[in-house]
Amino acid sequence: MENSLLVSSSPHIRSGATTQKLMLDVIIALIPATLAGIWFFGVNAAILVAATTLSCVLFEYLARKALKRSNTIGDLSAVVTGLLLGLNLPPAIPVWMAIVGSFFAIFIVKQLFGGIGQNFLNPALAARAMLLVAYGSKMTLWTKPLTSAFNNADAVSYATPLGVLKEGGDLPSLIDMFLGNRGGSIGETSALAILIGGIYLLARGVISWHIPVFYTGTVAIFAWMAGPNGLFTGDMLFHILAGSLLLGAFFMATDYTTCPMTQKGMIIYAIGCGLLTMIFRLYTNMPEGVSYAILLMNVATPLIDRYTMPKRFGGAANV
Amino acid sequence: MAEKKSVFSVFFNGLIKENPTFRLLLGMCPSLAVTTMAKNGLGMGAAATFVLVCSNLVISLIRKIVPDKVRIPAYITVIAAFTTIVQLLLAALLPELNKQLGIYIPLIVVNCIIFARAEMFAQKNGPVASIMDGLGMGLGFTIAITVIGSVREILGAGTWMGIPVTVNLFDPATIFILPPGGFMVMGFLVAAFNKIFSDKKADKKADTKAACAAGCPGCSKAMHGGEA
Numbered sequence: 001m002e003n004s005l006l007v008s009s010s011p012h013i014r015s016g017a018t019t020q021k022l023m024l025d026v027i028i029a030l031i032p033a034t035l036a037g038i039w040f041f042g043v044n045a046a047i048l049v050a051a052t053t054l055s056c057v058l059f060e061y062l063a064r065k066a067l068k069r070s071n072t073i074g075d076l077s078a079v080v081t082g083l084l085l086g087l088n089l090p091p092a093i094p095v096w097m098a099i100v101g102s103f104f105a106i107f108i109v110k111q112l113f114g115g116i117g118q119n120f121l122n123p124a125l126a127a128r129a130m131l132l133v134a135y136g137s138k139m140t141l142w143t144k145p146l147t148s149a150f151n152n153a154d155a156v157s158y159a160t161p162l163g164v165l166k167e168g169g170d171l172p173s174l175i176d177m178f179l180g181n182r183g184g185s186i187g188e189t190s191a192l193a194i195l196i197g198g199i200y201l202l203a204r205g206v207i208s209w210h211i212p213v214f215y216t217g218t219v220a221i222f223a224w225m226a227g228p229n230g231l232f233t234g235d236m237l238f239h240i241l242a243g244s245l246l247l248g249a250f251f252m253a254t255d256y257t258t259c260p261m262t263q264k265g266m267i268i269y270a271i272g273c274g275l276l277t278m279i280f281r282l283y284t285n286m287p288e289g290v291s292y293a294i295l296l297m298n299v300a301t302p303l304i305d306r307y308t309m310p311k312r313f314g315g316a317a318n319v
Numbered sequence: 320m321a322e323k324k325s326v327f328s329v330f331f332n333g334l335i336k337e338n339p340t341f342r343l344l345l346g347m348c349p350s351l352a353v354t355t356m357a358k359n360g361l362g363m364g365a366a367a368t369f370v371l372v373c374s375n376l377v378i379s380l381i382r383k384i385v386p387d388k389v390r391i392p393a394y395i396t397v398i399a400a401f402t403t404i405v406q407l408l409l410a411a412l413l414p415e416l417n418k419q420l421g422i423y424i425p426l427i428v429v430n431c432i433i434f435a436r437a438e439m440f441a442q443k444n445g446p447v448a449s450i451m452d453g454l455g456m457g458l459g460f461t462i463a464i465t466v467i468g469s470v471r472e473i474l475g476a477g478t479w480m481g482i483p484v485t486v487n488l489f490d491p492a493t494i495f496i497l498p499p500g501g502f503m504v505m506g507f508l509v510a511a512f513n514k515i516f517s518d519k520k521a522d523k524k525a526d527t528k529a530a531c532a533a534g535c536p537g538c539s540k541a542m543h544g545g546e547a
Contacts, residue, residue, distance in 0.1 A: 096489075108503070130494060130499075133493065133494040134493055134494035134495075
């Protein structure tokens with residue numbers, strides 16, 4: 001019953017969409033990025049993604065049971081959370097740490113606030129942020145792609161493009177960054193794979209174009225304006241391809257529960273995400289800010305919704 | 320005013336039924352800020368207990384001669400005097416702990432547990448009952464923040480009272496000794512405490528009373544009269 005109650009602003013059209021179908025589409029859209037991550041980071045990446053996915057579903061089941069609520073693993077939202085969490089982790093962290101992240105995402109962020117549709121933060125991103133604070137050194141140990149990462153001992157520290165920007169070193173070529181041959185989280189490196197998934201989501205109507213376009217657009221314009229050699233000298237493409245921007249813009253900022261409902265709201269939200277991301281990237285000591293930017297705008301979403309609520313036809317001028 | 324209660328029920332009241340941290344949710348600032356280590360919780364609790372007992376006693380003694388209109392400044396003066404004593408004692412005897420607790424020792428002056436007990440208990444009760452109330456509340460506070468400190472220290476630093484305890488078990492998660500961990504541990508402990516000790520009937524009664532009484536004076540009366 002609760003699965004069929006999708007809230008959006010009027011007018012409404014009955015569409016046969018269910019949570020399960022939408023989530024299945026998101027899972028299908030994530031397959032290219034997952035495969036690319038496994039291709040570039042090896043078996044360890046596959047184990048991590050499998051572990052987060054399975055443990056998220058398990059925790060969803062156990063949490064609903066413990067809180068005496070109906071079983072909701074059938075809506076597949078826990079699978080999506082698990083996949084996204086796995087794709088947001090660095091390839092060399094221990095499996096148990098990933099499972100701690102799953103527990104945090106599902107039990108604390110999602111179920112304690114009421115389950116699907118009630119969480120005020122994106123569970124996967126909140127878990128990533130928690131792990132980053134809890135296990136800082138392991139969460140920032142990146143590995144070189146296309147090496148034999150069969151065990152953690154082989155993993156050599158390797159800078160991400162944004163890390164290089166902060167600390168100096170050789171930047172990967174834009175082609176490498178587009179294909180995914182660079183350091184980073186499991187699922188964020190291959191822009192190509194993410195774009196394939198993102199276009200699938202857009203074509204299926206699962207997400208609207210507003211958030212991805214305005215988010216990456218804001219980042220591009222900001223990057224171009226605030227270039228290293230003065231105004232309008234920045235490298236737009238680098239900032240679009242670096243970090244987890246595309247993964248965030250297509251898959252995480254667009255989470256139904258935590259993004260605004262109206263188009264106007266989505267645009268404000270996406271621009272906010274873009275500005276915060278670039279502020280974090282350029283003016284703080286953190287190399288990457290996509291996850292924090294999206295989390296902060298998640299928190300601002302109720303406020304945005306309140307001020308962008310559409311007026312009733314013929315309704316009062318001021319609400 | 321509630322019926323006369325035995326001094327023991329007054330004492331145990333502060334431990335569980337009206338545990339200042341877990342039930343009344345008073346004194347949140349020190350409960351979250353100094354509990355990065357069990358030892359700090361213990362030290363903070365002891366300091367606050369001392370001030371609470373002494374100020375309860377003095378306020379109870381002077382309750383009939385202080386005019387109602389100036390009672391708050393009078394209480395602050397009393398509490399500030401004892402806080403200063405604690406601070407000077409700590410600085411002289413336990414400089415290490417004093418450094419760890421820092422600003423939170425002077426801030427005992429405005430600790431709402433001490434204020435709440437002065438307002439809700441000491442100004443209405445005799446000195447012996449007030450001392451017992453101060454002891455019970457102080458002990459309840461000390462136990463609560465020591466527990467919070469222990470959980471945070473074990474999970475966040477892998478030690479307890481400075482002794483390593485989890486060396487080969489798991490990697491400590493730094494987040495627990497940072498502010499977000501404090502809020503999480505606090506929330507879970509409050510939930511667990513209420514689950515274990517909640518007396519559903521009494522809660523319901525207190526709830527309805529609190530709901531119909533208007534404003535803070537009504538609330539404090541309901542809290543007080545609820546179990547009479």
